[in-house]
Every structure is written in structure tokens, then in C-alpha cells.
Amino acid sequence: MGSLRARKCAQPMDWAGRGSRPNPSAIMQASDRFNINSQLEHLQAKYVGTGHADLNRFEWAVNIQRDSYASYIGHYPMLAYFSIAENESIGRERYNFMQRQSYR
Numbered sequence: 001m002g003s004l005r006a007r008k009c010a011q012p013m014d015w016a017g018r019g020s021r022p023n024p025s026a027i028m029q030a031s032d033r034f035n036i037n038s039q040l041e042h043l044q045a046k047y048v049g050t051g052h053a054d055l056n057r058f059e060w061a062v063n064i065q066r067d068s069y070a071s072y073i074g075h076y077p078m079l080a081y082f083s084i085a086e087n088e089s090i091g092r093e094r095y096n097f098m099q100r101q102s103y104r
Contacts, residue, residue, distance in 0.1 A: 069101040 044050045049067060051060055072078050073094055083093040 066101050069097045073097050073101075 041053075044052050049063065051063065055063075072082060076090075079090055079093055079097075082097075083090045086093065088096070
């Protein structure tokens with residue numbers, strides 16, 4: 001047991017008690033940030049629903065909400081689930097989702 005502790009503490013420590021090895025994520029942080037931003041710009045240019053640089057938070061939330069309603073309308077089992085949960089007919093739920101989708 002004693003030799004295991006000696007091996008564990010053999011690495012020099014810095015003032016915070018960490019090992020002296022540099023953090024690899026801190027070294028590649030600037031290049032990763034550039035890479036992530038360029039990937040995001042590529043996706044935003046390629047797909048309509050991913051937004052753009054000037055999109056504010058409210059518009060983004062409205063887009064998410066509209067996409068959700070469109071998905072609910074397009075997937076019959078989800079529509080049936082909502083109609084049972086709200087005790088409405090499937091046609092009424094479809095109509096309600098279409099109204100919510102267009103006015104918000």
C-alpha cells in the first residue's frame with residue numbers, strides 16, 4: 001500500500017494540487033471554437049430550419065414551436081395521443097395545432 005501512494009504522488013504538483021501536464025482541451029480551445037463556428041455556418045446555409053446569425057431568441061423559439069406542431073400533425077400516433085389526452089377528436093386536434101402553428 002505504501003508504495004502505491006509513493007507512485008501516486010511522484011508526479012510534481014502545481015499550486016492548485018493538479019499534475020503539471022497541460023490540459024489538452026485548453027490547448028485546442030481556439031481551433032475548436034473556429035471549427036464549431038464554421039460547421040454551424042455551413043449547417044445554417046445548407047438547411048432552412050437551423051436559423052442564421054441574425055436570428056434572435058424569440059424567433060428561434062417560434063421556429064421550434066412551429067416545427068413541433070408540424071411534426072405532431074404529420075405523425076398520426078402523436079396526434080392520436082394528444083387527442084386522447086385532451087379528450088378531443090383527432091380532426092379537432094389537427095385543426096387546433098394548425099391554428100396554433102399559424103398565429104404564433
